[in-house]
Amino acid sequence: MARRGYHHGNLRQALVEAALALIAEKGPQGFTLSEAAKLADVTPAAVYRHFAGRDELIVEVARQGYDIFGALMTFAFDEGRPSALAAFEAVARAYLAFARKYPGHYMAMFESGISVQRHADLAKAAETCTAVLEQAAARLSVHIPPEKRPPPAMFSAHVWALSHGVVELFTRGDARSPFPAEDLLEAGIGIYLRGLGLLPQDV
Structure with missing residues (x-):
């Protein structure tokens, strides 16, 4: 036996x-x-x-989560199709979709206290996700006059923070809203993009 x-x-x-x-x-x-x-x-x-211990196991869960997250974001971006605006919005929505479908991975990635920078494999997997969002931001940024154009890293960080906030407050947290999380995220991104002069009819 x-x-x-x-x-x-x-x-x-x-x-x-x-x-x-x-x-x-x-x-x-x-x-x-x-x-x-x-x-x-x-x-x-x-x-x-x-x-070697629980933290090492959580790191592996988080690494696999970032791999899944990166694949979802890459699929959503679809090389900027059908338009820079549509691709950018799809990538932002992928954040919420990932948190809903993969809660265990999401918690290991963002709620475990594990430092991404202290684990090379984890940092590499996380950078892939960041790169997709920055690429989407860079594609959309070409429609902004150069003197008013934020760096893609800043642009993407703002939207990442907005997406993360909606997930934490209205998907995973105790806060309640009369609006679905998807609508809150879409409206927030719309306000941000309008502030940059990126009106849907112009992109």
């Missing part, structure tokens, strides 16, 4: 899946590595063949 803890074809990924379930239930800091091992049906000792 095979020893418990060694029957998984991919123990590392089984532990990630267990962590995702526990994060969704208890939050990224609300579970132990032993609980993840139990849920994955392996011995605690087997866990340490892949992860």
Whole structure:
């Protein structure tokens, strides 16, 4: 009879899946590595063949989350089609869609207290997401006179902050709004773009 803890074809990924379930239930800091091992049906000792501790497991969950997030944003951007404005708005909406569909990954990425910059693989995956939003901002920025044009990094950071705020307050937080989160985000982005002189009929 095979020893418990060694029957998984991919123990590392089984532990990630267990962590995702526990994060969704208890939050990224609300579970132990032993609980993840139990849920994955392996011995605690087997866990340490892949992860030195809980934080290392959370980092892997976050890294996979950024990979998924980056893929969703890249798909939404679609190389700037059908227009720079439509592509930019689609990328912004992808933030909300990701938070809704992948709550465990989202919490590991943004609510775990893990520092992106202290983990090279995590930083690289996060930079991919940032790059897509900056690319979308750069494409749209060409419609702004050079003297009034914010740097793409600033442009994208503003929209990232707006998207994150809507998610935290009205999707994951306790705040309530008479408007759907999607409508709040779209209206907020519209106000921001109008402030830059980017009217939909002109782009």
